[in-house]
Amino acid sequence: xxxxxxxxxxxxxxxxxxxxxxxxxxxxxxxxxxxxxxxxxxxxxxxxxxxxxxxxxxxxxxxxxxxxxxxxxxxxxxxxxxxxxxxxxxxxxxxxxxxxxxxxxxxxxxxxxxxxxxxxxxxxxxxxxxxxxxxxxxxxxxxxxxxxxxxxxxxxxxxxxxxxxxxxxxxxxxxxxxxxxxxxxxxxxxxxxxxxxxxxxxxxxxxxxxxxxxxxxxxxxxxxxxxxxxxxxxxxxxxxxxxxxxxxxxxxxxxxxxxxxxxxxxxxxxxxxxxxxxxxxxxxxxxxxxxxxxxxxxxxxxxxxxxxxxxxxxxxxxxxxxxxxxxxxxxxxxxxxxxxxxxxxxxxxxxxxxxxxxxxxxxxxxxxx
Amino acid sequence: xxxxxxxxxxxxxxxxxxxxxxxxxxxxxxxxxxxxxxxxxxxxxxxxxxxxxxxxxxxxxxxxxxxxxxxxxxxxxxxxxxxxxxxxxxxxxxxxxxxxxxxxxxxxxxxxxxxxxxxxxxxxxxxxxxxxxxxxxxxxxxxxxxxxxxxxxxxxxxxxxxxxxxxxxxxxxxx
Numbered sequence: 001x002x003x004x005x006x007x008x009x010x011x012x013x014x015x016x017x018x019x020x021x022x023x024x025x026x027x028x029x030x031x032x033x034x035x036x037x038x039x040x041x042x043x044x045x046x047x048x049x050x051x052x053x054x055x056x057x058x059x060x061x062x063x064x065x066x067x068x069x070x071x072x073x074x075x076x077x078x079x080x081x082x083x084x085x086x087x088x089x090x091x092x093x094x095x096x097x098x099x100x101x102x103x104x105x106x107x108x109x110x111x112x113x114x115x116x117x118x119x120x121x122x123x124x125x126x127x128x129x130x131x132x133x134x135x136x137x138x139x140x141x142x143x144x145x146x147x148x149x150x151x152x153x154x155x156x157x158x159x160x161x162x163x164x165x166x167x168x169x170x171x172x173x174x175x176x177x178x179x180x181x182x183x184x185x186x187x188x189x190x191x192x193x194x195x196x197x198x199x200x201x202x203x204x205x206x207x208x209x210x211x212x213x214x215x216x217x218x219x220x221x222x223x224x225x226x227x228x229x230x231x232x233x234x235x236x237x238x239x240x241x242x243x244x245x246x247x248x249x250x251x252x253x254x255x256x257x258x259x260x261x262x263x264x265x266x267x268x269x270x271x272x273x274x275x276x277x278x279x280x281x282x283x284x285x286x287x288x289x290x291x292x293x294x295x296x297x298x299x300x301x302x303x304x305x306x307x308x309x310x311x312x313x314x315x316x317x318x319x320x321x322x323x324x325x326x327x328x329x330x331x332x333x334x335x336x337x338x339x340x341x342x343x344x345x346x347x348x349x350x351x352x353x354x355x356x357x358x359x360x361x362x363x364x365x366x367x368x369x
Numbered sequence: 370x371x372x373x374x375x376x377x378x379x380x381x382x383x384x385x386x387x388x389x390x391x392x393x394x395x396x397x398x399x400x401x402x403x404x405x406x407x408x409x410x411x412x413x414x415x416x417x418x419x420x421x422x423x424x425x426x427x428x429x430x431x432x433x434x435x436x437x438x439x440x441x442x443x444x445x446x447x448x449x450x451x452x453x454x455x456x457x458x459x460x461x462x463x464x465x466x467x468x469x470x471x472x473x474x475x476x477x478x479x480x481x482x483x484x485x486x487x488x489x490x491x492x493x494x495x496x497x498x499x500x501x502x503x504x505x506x507x508x509x510x511x512x513x514x515x516x517x518x519x520x521x522x523x524x525x526x527x528x529x530x531x532x533x534x535x536x537x538x539x540x541x542x543x544x
Contacts, residue, residue, distance in 0.1 A: 001524075001528050002524055002527055002528045002533065002537060004496070006537050007492070007495075007496040007524065007527070008496045008497075010473070010477045010496075010533060010536065010537075011390065011477065011492075011493065011496045011497040012497065013471065013473050013474050013477060014390060014473075014474045014477035014478050014481070014497075015386035015387070015389070015390055015497050016386070016474070017471060017474035017475075017478070018385070018386050018389040018390075018395055018398075019395075020381070020382045020385050020386065021385070021395075021399055024381060024385060024399055024402065024403065025374075025377040025378070025381050027403055028373070028377060028381075028403050028406045028407060028410075029373065029374065029377070031403065031407050032373055032407060032410055
């Protein structure tokens, strides 16, 4: 076996057999005079700054895409038709009706229908349970360029016998804590199958936390469905039409002020009224969109568990544990599938960024060595 | 005396002989080392300071040598790099060079020529240039574990080469 010393000696012997050219260093020094210093690509300030900026932009885009989760195009027909109906009516959306229960129901009134004049101001905002008023008009006016999503969801809960009322109270507390309100409530507490259905309106930002809160009430969650519809384009289009019509109205009013005959005055006034009517209708549509996209709608159905099923489940502790395990497995798989899209996107972007950076780094290093 | 002058005085001879052992061609070795020193000098702002500079210098030398081997392979149109390397060396060594070379050196150089480039380079860097395994890893752009493995393989192959064992065994016997 060759030792380190053997190899060192042998290679020293072989290396020393090559005579070092005395003029070699001089050649290097002569050639050196022809070339200046080169700052490698990856050491150049502008490249570093550009790379940092690119990383920031990509990071921001990824964060935004993850934050604004992929929008499900599913939406309830009733929501859309309500918006369209309200828009066609040319006024504010119908007030939210109370159908029972002791919850304070907010009023929501519009200010459409006026003609002449330069009105068009947005009417009063709904008063949200918990004391916070959401200024629909002002919100709509200031967030024109933000994403607007109409978000809806349904949750079905099963509770133990006699727990419907307590669960409803818990739901009220959850909604109030999230600065939302109960828009609609119906309950049947007497009879063989007590149940309740609550329609909640909550700020969009609190939608997920509300669902978590509902899950945390201790009731068995049978199903959770949520969907969203992006109405940003529709909202922006409506706002643009309103702005255009307001400009037209201002021009007609200028003409009106200069009219000299009754015929001219009546003709121009008619046009002003037409424009004002269209403005009012569009304002109504915009308020509906603003309301729907500011406040998500969550419908929760609560009913008692089937007594026979309860008896079956409570028959054995092992059986209950087995059912819990199955439920846990199912919900775990559901959660995995639900988040796999985002995770895949993040992984994909990360992989692409890694490959690009890796290739860029190798390229830069090769340029140097 | 400037910085480049210092580098040349300290490292030129070793770098040149390292390139000779890799390329087996003094003319190409001189060109490669000259090119390497100039490149290091031009990119001196990117060269790490301290001991790491040596590993970088040899990295550039090794890359220059490998570039020459590759270009020679493509020029001759042959993919079996070591055969091409042998041919290159055997055809370009002058009789005068061969005569001056001792028998021992000739056997070592011949044994090195039988090693593939991936084993020859780390071996020369380790036992001639005196680089550590970590520095060799930087120089060849591989992990230290890979370097260790390649050094082991190279040593195993050389241990079976009768041209070298003939030179090692008598000394061990004498000791």
